[in-house]
Amino acid sequence: MQDALTTTPLRTDWSMDEIRAIYHKPVLELIVEAAQVHKQYQATGEVQVCTLLSVKTGGCPEDCAYCPQAARYHTDVPVHKLLSNEVVFDAAQKAKDAGSTRFCMGAAWREVRDNRDFDRVLEMVEGVNDMGLEVCCTLGMVNEYQAERLKQAGLYAYNHNLDTSEENYSNIITTRTYDDRLQTIENVRQAGISVCSGGIIGLGETDSDRIAMLHVLSNLPQHPESVPVNALVPVEGTPLAEQPRVSVWEMVRMIATARILMPKTMVRLSAGRQEMSTVEQAMCFLAGANSIFSGDKLLTTPNPGFNDDQAMFELLGLTPRKSFQENSGCGVKVVATEGALAAE
Template identity: 75%
Template sequence: MTAIRNDWTREEIAEIYNTPVLELIYRAATVHRQHHEAGEVQVCTLLSVKTGGCPEDCAYCPQAARYHTDVKVHKLLEVDEVIGKAQEAKDAGSTRFCMGAAWREVRDNRDFDKVLEMVKGVNNMGMEVCCTLGMLSHEQAQKLKDAGLYAYNHNLDTSEEFYGDIITTRNYNDRLETLGNVRKAKISVCSGGIIGMGEMESDRIGMLHTLSTLPEHPESVPVNALVPVEGTPLEDQPKVSVWEMIRMIATARIIMPRAMVRLSAGRVRMTLEEQALCFMAGANSIFAGDKLLTTANPAYVQDQEMFQILQLKPRKAHKQEA
C-alpha cells in the first residue's frame, strides 16, 4: 500500500509528471487499485444557482461582469427549483450535487439563508451536497456544515507564481484561507485547477505541490482543461492535449492516493477513447449533465453509453463514511 505523504518536493513531483507516459499510466493505475475500486466512478452534477455578474477578473471565466460574453446574468434561483434539479440529477444517476454561485465571497444575507435551505433540501435526498460560492469565513463554513453540506469546492486554479497572471482581484492566500476555513468546519475539501491557460509545466507541478502538501489532502481534486470562451482574455488559447490531462491526472493520483480525481471541464472535447485513458490513469469522478455552470458538457445519454462500453459502475453517495 502506498503511504500517504504530505511532504512531497517539487522535484519529486516533476520527476513523476515527466515519467514516460505509458509507465506513468501503469504506475498511477497500480496506486489507484490500492486505494479505490477499479472501474468505479462517481457521477456528480454541477448547477449554477446564481449566474454571471461576478466582480472578479478570472481570465478564464465568462461570468465575470467585466467581460462581454454570451452569459445571461440571473439572480439566485428559488429553493424549490434547485431541489427539482437535484431530483432530476439523482434520477439520472448522480450521487453528488454541487451548487455554484458567481459570487466573490459569501455574504451573510437572505441569499446565503436561501443557499442554506438548498443545502438542507439536497442533503435530505441522500445525495452528497457540495457548494462553490467563493471565499467564506469559518463561521459561514460552520453554518453550511450545520445545514448538511458535505463538500466545498474552491479551486487553486494554478500555481502561486502564475496566479497573478490569471486573477488580480484576490490573491493565492485568500484561496488557501478559505480551504483552511472549510477544513476547520470538518467539511470535505474539493480543490484542483485548470490547465491550458498559458502556464508552464512548472506551474502545473507547483499547483499539485501546494495541494499535496496541505496538512490534509483534498478529498476531491478536479482536473480541468480550459474551455476557451469568446469574450474572455483566454479566448484564443489552444486546446490542451489528452496527454497533458493524463499527466496531471496520473500525477495527482500517485501523490494524493486517496483523493477522488475528477475529470472535469474539457471532457466535452474528448473522445471516448481519450476519456478511457484518463480513467485508466486514475480519474474516478466526472461531472455529468449538459452544462458545467455555463460551458458545455457531454449529455447524460452519452455518459450512460460510455459507462456501458467501459463497464464502469457508479460510486454510491457517502461511501467514505460507510
C-alpha cells in the same frame, strides 16, 4: 507480504523535485504507475457521477481571465439572480434520478455575504442533503463562521480551486490572492467539510506551474478529498478566448501525477470533457480519474449529457459510485516519509 493498504503511507511532504520526476516520466510508464496506485487504494472501475448547477449566474466582480461570468467581460452568458428553492430541488431530483450521487451548486460570487441570499443557499443545502445526495457548494470565499453554518445545514463538500500555481496566479486573477484561496480551504477544513480543490490547465501556464500547483495540494496537512482537473474551455469575450485546446496527454499527466501523490483522493475529470472522445476519456480513467461531472452544462459551458455518459459507462464497464462512500484504504495514516510510495 503484508496488506499493502495498511503498510503504504500517504505522504504530505512531497518535494518539487519528486513531483517533477513523476510528472515527466514517459507517459505510458506514468499511466502504469498511477493505475497501480489507483488499484491499491480505490475500487477500480468505480466512478462517481456528479452534477453541477449554477444557482446564480454572471455579474461576478472578479477578473478571472478564463471565466465568462465576470461582469467586466462581454460574453453571451445570461445573468440570472439566485434560483428559487423549487427549481434547485427539481434539478437535484432529476440529477439523482439520472444517477448522480453528488449535487454541486455554484454561485458567481466573490465571497459569501451574511444576507438573505446566503440564508436561501443554506435552505438549498438542507433540502438537497435530505434527498440523500452528497451536497457540494462553490460560492467563493467563506470565513470560519460561514463554513460552520454550511456544515450545520448539511453541506458535505466545498469546492474552491487553486486554479494554477502561486507564481502564475497574478497573471490569471488580480482581484484576490493565492493566500485568500488557501484561507478558504482552511476554513472549510476546520468546519469538518470535505475539501474539493484542483485547478485548470491550458491557461498559458508552464509545466512548472502545473507541478507547483500539485505540490501545494499534495502537501496540505490533509489531502483534498476531491481534486478536479479541468481543461480550459475558451469562451469568446474572455482574455483567454484564443488559447489552444489542451491535449489528452496533458490531462493524463496531470491526472496520473495527482493520483500518485494523493492516492485516496477522488480525482475528477472535469471541464473539457465535451471535446474528448470516449477513447481519450478512457485513458484518463486508466490514469486514475474516478469522478466526472455529468449533465448538459458545467456551470455555463457545454458538458456531455447523462445519456452519453451512460453509454460510455456501459462500453467501458464502469460502475457509478454510491453516495457518502468512504474510500477503501481504511486505517492508512498520513505520515511524513522520505522517498516515493512503496509497499512492503
